[in-house]
Amino acid sequence: DQQVKQNSPSLSVQEGRISILNCDYTNSMFDYFLWYKKYPAEGPTFLISISSIKDKNEDGRFTVFLNKSAKHLSLHIVPSQPGDSAVYFCAASVYQAGTALIFGKGTTLSVSS
Amino acid sequence: DGGITQSPKYLFRKEGQNVTLSCEQNLNHDAMYWYRQDPGQGLRLIYYSQIVNDFQKGDIAEGYSVSREKKESFPLTVTSAQKNPTAFYLCASSTGGESTDTQYFGPGTRLTVL
Numbered sequence: 001d002q003q004v005k006q007n008s009p010s011l012s013v014q015e016g017r018i019s020i021l022n023c024d025y026t027n028s029m030f031d032y033f034l035w036y037k038k039y040p041a042e043g044p045t046f047l048i049s050i051s052s053i054k055d056k057n058e059d060g061r062f063t064v065f066l067n068k069s070a071k072h073l074s075l076h077i078v079p080s081q082p083g084d085s086a087v088y089f090c091a092a093s094v095y096q097a098g099t100a101l102i103f104g105k106g107t108t109l110s111v112s113s
Numbered sequence: 114d115g116g117i118t119q120s121p122k123y124l125f126r127k128e129g130q131n132v133t134l135s136c137e138q139n140l141n142h143d144a145m146y147w148y149r150q151d152p153g154q155g156l157r158l159i160y161y162s163q164i165v166n167d168f169q170k171g172d173i174a175e176g177y178s179v180s181r182e183k184k185e186s187f188p189l190t191v192t193s194a195q196k197n198p199t200a201f202y203l204c205a206s207s208t209g210g211e212s213t214d215t216q217y218f219g220p221g222t223r224l225t226v227l
Contacts, residue, residue: 004155032213043117043203043218044156051213089155093214100146100171101216103155 003027004092006104015113019077023090023104026071030092034101035064035075038087047088048075080111116140117219119204124224126191126198134189134222136204144209145187146216149173150201159202162187163209191224199226 005024013019021035031052036044050057050064050073057064063076077084087108091101117138126132138145144163148156158171162181176195181187187206191198201223205216 009153034215036218041201041221041223043119043205043220046215046217049213049215091156100158100161101156103148103157105153105155 001026002104003030004090004102004104006088006090006107008107009105010108010110012110012112013080015082015111016079019075019080019084019109019111021075021077021088021090021107021109023073023075024071025073025092027092027094027102028071029094030102032093033064033066033073034091034093035062036089036091037084038089038106040087044089077109080109082111082113085109085111117204117206117217119202119219119222121222122220124222126224126226128226129193131190131192132224134191134202134204134224136187136189136219138185138187138204138206138219140206140217141184142206142208142217143184144207144214144216145181146205146207147171147177147179147187147189148203148205150203150221156203159189198224200224 034049035047038044048062066073087106089106090104120135146161147159160179162168178190204219207214207216
C-alpha cells in the first residue's frame with residue numbers, strides 16, 4: 001500500500017513555462033515533506049522541503065505547496081529550464097526516532113527548448 | 114570537501130556470492146541509511162542506523178546485513194540469500210533526531226548479478 005503517490009509518471013514542459021509536479025499521501029502523521037531531483041545513475045539531490053506547520057516554502061525558482069486537508073503537495077518550477085529535466089521524487093517522514101523517508105515512484109520531467 | 118562517498122560505482126557478482134558495498138560520510142552525521150532503487154520504482158529502505166553500534170531493519174531487509182562500527186561508515190552486505198539483488202543501491206546520511214531531518218545521498222552503486 002503506497003503511502004506516497006506520484007500519479008503522473010512523466011511531464012513535458014516548454015522552456016520558460018511553469019512545471020507543476022504533484023504528490024499525494026495517505027498517512028496523516030507525516031510531518032515533513034521533501035522533494036529530490038535525480039539524474040540516471042546518480043544519487044538524488046535534495047531540492048526543497050516543507051514542514052507540516054507551513055503551507056508554502058519558496059527557494060528561488062522552486063516553490064512547494066502543502067494542502068494538509070487534501071493530503072496533497074506540489075512542486076512548482078518557474079521558469080523551467082532544460083537543465084531541470086530529471087526524475088523528481090516526493091518523500092515524506094514522521095518525526096520519531098529512527099524513521100526514514102517514504103518515497104513516491106517519481107515523475108520524469110522533460111523541459112524542451 | 115564534505116559529502117558521502119560510495120564505492121565502487123559498478124559492481125558485478127556471481128550468483129551465490131556475498132558482496133559488500135561501501136558508504137562513507139564526513140558530514141559528522143549521526144544517522145545513515147541504505148536504500149534500493151529498481152527501474153520505475155521509488156527508493157525503498159533496507160536498513161538504517163541512528164547511532165554507532167545500533168541499526169534497524171527497513172522495509173526490505175531480508176538478504177542484507179549491515180554494521181555500524183564507526184560514525185562515518187555504514188557498509189552494506191548483499192548476501193546470497195537476497196533473491197533479486199540486481200539494483201541501484203543508495204546510501205544517505207542525516208543529522209538525525211530532528212523533525213525536519215533532511216537526508217543527503219551518495220552517488221550510488223549499481224550492482225549486477227551475473
